Amino acid sequence: MAFEKVKRSDNYSEWYNNLVKDADLAEHAAVKGCMIIKPYGYAIWEKMQQQLDKMFKETGHSNAYFPLLIPKSFFEKEEKNAAGFAKECAVVTHYRLKVDENRKIIVDPEAKLEEELIIRPTSEAIIWNTYRSWIQSYRDLPILLNQWANVMRWEMRTRLFLRTSEFLWQEGHTAHATSEEALIETKQMLDIYAEFAETFLGVPVVKGVKTPNETFAGAIETYCIEGLMQDGKALQMGTSHFLGQNFAKAFDVKFQTKEGKLEYVWATSWGVSTRLMGALIMAHSDDEGLVLPPNLAPHQIVIVPIYRTDEEKENVETAAKEIKKKLEANNISVKLDNRDTHKPGFKFAEWELKGVPLRIGIGPRDIQNGTVELARRDTKEKSITSIDGIENTAKVLLNDIQTSIFNRAKVFRDNNIREVNTWEEFQKVLEEKAGFISAHWDGTDITEEKIKQLTKATIRCIPINNPQEEGKCILTGNPSKQRVLFAKAY
RNA sequence: CGGGGUGUAGCGUAGCCCGGUAUCGCGUCUGCUUUGGGAGCAGAAGGUCGUAGGUUCAAAUCCUGCCACCCCGACCA
Structure with a gap:
């Protein structure tokens, strides 16, 4: 129960698992290693998606969608890529079930596929097979695509958000005429990831290059952002790969240059996943629950009305609704928690668990004085503030929370x-x-x-x-x- | 996949060694009183004891397989 929580200092990994469940972010599915992302958790992921998507589009990328299933033969073509993922691929071998004599559903042995299909662990193969027909001339380049998708890697040991068999991510796949251009793209996307991590997640990251050992299977160079979690363990939060001409050669993707020469296309790929949810949780949260940065919180502010009588309730709620309107007019997302079924104290604790950055408490006393109680999640500081001008006070506070969460994480990282x-x-x-x-x-x-x-x-x-x-x-x-x-x- | 552990109501648990139809707390439902930090009282509902077999007159309890989860390894975004 939320009341007898495991502390970070007792058992970090148990604390993490409990928090994911208690804060209503995700739970284990009936299928091994897979997770159900619950509405509140998904709302945070959607916020991440929206922001990243915006940043991708601002840098000239478009979204597309490629299939979940990849013919085994495609997958084989880039040897290193295939070898790197071989041990964790789910394979589709049949296309039909049937009911047998015992009324059991069985795989119809008649319906065996000529060629097995791999459930994508990543999409380079299917995408580069497609690029072959899209690219003939230097005029067809660059291709700057991204897809939001699910992928599957049959992991031995899974943990919610950090490593699940199926996970959600985005994968960018770009094609370029020159090595230089592809490298610039690789680094640009790394910068975007770093900026996103620091400004939105509030997690300071180190940008770097992986050693050959840790380089993505099929890449020439893998760039990454690395974050540090509160228990002192590092988390790879995003990767951007310079693929050279490996996939172009494997899938025979050539283009004609201005000079009329045939050359292989240069490639990049880059991705971040629902693992970022794990980073968000582990970087900031405390023993009371989640601490969400305002830039990604589904509700930036929650208003908890306090009252005894019906009359008080009406007055308080009227005032609360006005405040909500005022804040929303200033692009602040607000949740008015007017549930009759729970007392204020319960709501305080619950929204702390869910990490809402700022809480407004408003009761009869406040109505009299024209004030509210403001409580910030990150420092637990409370203050009484005037309703008049609340939108400005809130804006300033939300900004302050965003930067101070980042600064706290940065001091911790730098000291470590x-x-x-x-x-x-x-x-x-x-x-x-x-x-x-x-x-x-x-x-x-x-x-x-x-x-x-x-x-x-x-x-x-x-x-x-x-x-x-x-x-x-x-x-x-x-x-x-x-x-x-x-x-x-x- | 190797080593260790766990699985009993929505959640957390007692019972298991020594077989006889399941304990307690939280939550849930109903009613009244409450509401500025996780409410109180009264009543009630809720269980094929992870699952499939086996032993037995009788299995939560003993035996075997399987599944899931946790911890430690190997693998990995």
Whole structure:
């Protein structure tokens, strides 16, 4: 129950699981590893979608939709991509059921597909197979598409929002005439993700490049944004891939240049998923529940009326409705909680659990004085403020909440990036403090793998614009030219 | 997929070792009183004990398979 909550300090992962359920965000479905996103959780996702979609369109992208099912043969064409996802693909083998002698529904053995279909784990294959027929000339380029879709990756161990077998995401797939242009696109989308994460989610991120080991299957380079959660673990929040000509070659997508030469097309792909819900929850929430940044909260303000008699109720509700109207006229989303079935104290606790940034309490006393009680979720501060000009007070407060949530997360993140120079220190910091560790690495897969085996820490990324600095690898002592960011990750 | 644990009313649980038809709290429903931080009293409803088999006169309890969830590994957005 909400009353006997597990605290973050007791058991972070239990706290997370409880919060997802108690705040009405999502629950486990009847199907293994899949989730039901509940209306309140989905409303937050919709807010994310709206904003991202806007940002994609502002940078010239359009939405399209490609099918859920991919013929196995398409999938095979880009070998690395296929190998990378092979272990987690669901496969469709039949197209019909029938009722057998025992009145049981069975798969009709007569209805076996000639070629199996893969439920997409990602859509590069089907999209690049399509691009082949769309692209002949440099005049057909660039193609800047995005799709909002579900994908399926048959994960061994799942956690609501962070890793589910089926998840919702957007995947951008662009095609370009030159390598330079594709790289610019890759970095542009990374910047958009970073901006979105910081301004809307209020989660500070490190922009970086993945090591070859961690690069997306089929990509030349994978750029990423990495966030730090309150328990000191890192979370990959978005990736943007420079795919080079890998998919163009695999699917034979060529175009004629101005000079009349035939060349392979250059590609990017980029995505963020419902995992961002997990980031949002883990970065800001506290032992009382969710803490939502105003920019993504389904209700930015909740008004709780307080009354005893019917007469008081009428007066209070009339005033509350006027306030609601005033706020909405200023583009603030407001929920008036006029349920008769619950007392104010209950509502206070419930909306705190659901993370509404600002609460207005209004009762008979306030009506007399022309005031309301304002309570902010992030700091729990309460103040009495005049109804007159409430829209401006609220605007200022909402802005302040948005920035202070971000600042708090940023201070935490910055305090949890530690430069480390010896292997002993590395292990000690990982064990006692977690967070990001900035350390030298000799640049080899073997060392990276070894460190992972020994400590569970992985190289999250090589930060963009990383200062070059001579040093010695934390594990091997071999020469290194720069520090990279290590962390235990989700 | 390997190791450990759990599954009993919407939620959390007792009972299981030692077999005899299920305990308590929260929630739900009805009524009255309440309403500025999770209301009080009175009454009531709600269970094929995860699931499929087996042992037994009798299974929540013992045995086996399966499923789901949690923790720790391997894999991963």
